[in-house]
Amino acid sequence: MASKKTSGKKVPQTTVYRMSLYYRALKQMLGNGITTTSSAALSEAVGFTDAQIRKDLAYFGQFGVPGRGYEVENLLEAIASVLGINRRWKVALVGVGHLGYALLAYKGFKDQGFDICCAFDNDPDKIGKTWEGVPIHDVAEAVDVLRESRIELGVIAIPEAAAQNALDMLVAGGVKSILTFAPGRLHVPPDVRVRRVDLAMELEWLSYHATSIA
Amino acid sequence: MASKKTSGKKVPQTTVYRMSLYYRALKQMLGNGITTTSSAALSEAVGFTDAQIRKDLAYFGQFGVPGRGYEVENLLEAIASVLGINRRWKVALVGVGHLGYALLAYKGFKDQGFDICCAFDNDPDKIGKTWEGVPIHDVAEAVDVLRESRIELGVIAIPEAAAQNALDMLVAGGVKSILTFAPGRLHVPPDVRVRRVDLAMELEWLSYHATSIA
CATH class of the missing domain: 3.40.50.720 (NAD(P)-binding Rossmann-like Domain)
Known part of the structure; x- marks a missing residue:
């Protein structure tokens, strides 16, 4: 069920799955010219709670700036690196x-x-x-x-x-x-x-x- | 992430997935003439821990007899009913x-x-x-x-x-x-x-x- 140690905690299989969904939603945002976002906006795009999204991302580091949200492009790069799709x-x-x-x-x-x-x-x-x-x-x-x-x-x-x-x-x-x-x-x-x-x-x-x- | 209330607790999505895997393993056991089994034997067949298996099944009721294990056919029927595949x-x-x-x-x-x-x-x-x-x-x-x-x-x-x-x-x-x-x-x-x-x-x-x- 769990694998890959990162922030000390084991990453659940469902988190990996949701990271793939976040990646897709963020890519679509970028395509629509959106350059910054929040866990609330991401929540609306993928259908998971913003608390779940913050918890998932926290396994892999600190990506957002409190009160300012996420830079879409940075977060995309970070998730691509986590998922191993920043390469072919x-x-x-x-x-x-x-x-x-x-x-x-x-x-x-x-x-x-x-x-x-x-x-x-x-x-x-x-x-x-x-x-x-x-x-x-x-x-x-x-x-x-x-x-x-x-x-x-x-x-x-x-x-x-x-x-x-x-x-x-x-x-x-x-x-x-x-x-x-x-x-x-x-x-x-x-x-x-x-x-x-x-x-x-x-x-x-x-x-x-x-x-x-x- | 969760759905269908049963034993009062919400059933995680991954439990539904594992129930499908248990069903397949039990069907194979029955095909091999095995009529009773244990969470330990099921664990060996599917690769999840026996604790996980007992926890998953507990969402839907009490299926085994402590010390005696599970009747394969009964458990198969119960899981089929849970998954909605006891019909076409x-x-x-x-x-x-x-x-x-x-x-x-x-x-x-x-x-x-x-x-x-x-x-x-x-x-x-x-x-x-x-x-x-x-x-x-x-x-x-x-x-x-x-x-x-x-x-x-x-x-x-x-x-x-x-x-x-x-x-x-x-x-x-x-x-x-x-x-x-x-x-x-x-x-x-x-x-x-x-x-x-x-x-x-x-x-x-x-x-x-x-x-x-x-």
């Missing part, structure tokens, strides 16, 4: 089915500094092609390609049955941070971090709340 | 691009009780077709189709620019719980609940941790 990341994609293709075409990755540099598939019709500017390689060559390209992040977009192989392959290629869309438990080496997106769980969050409304 | 839900999909098609083909939805009953697109080549057993309608007919089919949950899988229209259309069709993949802020009526999946934020969680490791 090389990402590999395993599996170029419908989901994989949707991810290749997803503009949001590049906008936040995530460059999908290579993709892997075992379909001979796809291998050797370039989709959305990304070359598709044979999975059999993955470990070499990953190492040569110095890939840091991996995304697994294939069915559950093949997911463990994909993970092992990414790890063998030097990738230690992996996002997976495959359900089911994976065996993960201790120095590798896996983030799982389970789309049915997102719908369960809705059914939980829809049930509590009824 | 009618889901509509807006947008049948690559992401939309991936969602149509996603087996995990049906497995958890979520039936995509209809899809909407504005592409004449797609309207009138049936993909993965799901009829694709013209978005212009959406409100009528949504009302006639008594759709409860909606999924938006289209670009940001069209997302507000899609949301308004779902709401006009009587849908009050919506999952969206489009970035950007949406204007949401007070009685409508929106769950957002921002895939770049999932990668930011990885870059945050990869940065803290370095």
